[in-house]
Amino acid sequence: AQTVTQSQPEMSVQEAETVTLSCTYDTSESNYYLFWYKQPPSRQMILVIRQEAYKQQNATENRFSVNFQKAAKSFSLKISDSQLGDTAMYFCAYRSGGANNLFFGTGTRLTVIP
């Protein structure tokens, strides 16, 4: 069974600094997708970034980038130039290439300090 582990329940970062959130996963499949979702206090789940396992190049979306290490089954999220609006829960998620389900980690609560 697929599992997603986020070992950092809480993190904080100073505004304008860079922070990295960790995520590891366990799978025996070769075709899968990884995602980072953001859940601000409004509780709305927002897709931040996605990565296809077959792509070696790390995905980037503006200030958000990932470090995808397939052999190590690691998928960390880097937030550059942190902004107050980045304060939220961040969830890492895994989806098998042949399945419909998203499996989520338990989340990391990020606080950006002004």
Add this chain to the structure above:
Amino acid sequence: SQTIHQWPATLVQPVGSPLSLECTVEGTSNPNLYWYRQAAGRGLQLLFYSVGIGQISSEVPQNLSASRPQDRQFILSSKKLLLSDSGFYLCAWSEQGLARGYTFGSGTRLTVV
């Protein structure tokens, strides 16, 4: 553009009462639909998903059920709520055959008293 609507936003129900949460998607056809539950301080647990009208898959045995009477309508129900059913319920949709991630509704906070 596609939008997803979920209601109500908050709900307080007594133990033993029935439940009906509704989710509708606009701007797409034949979506995959999902119900997730998020307990306080926890991650999201998949409850049900549907790949078509009348097709429901359950991920965990529980006091809840789901139905998909129309292509873009997904309903979460219970005949008798338990205290343990309290939580934050999220509906989501995704396109068939594409792994672009899910789009979530705004959620329903259910408190069973």
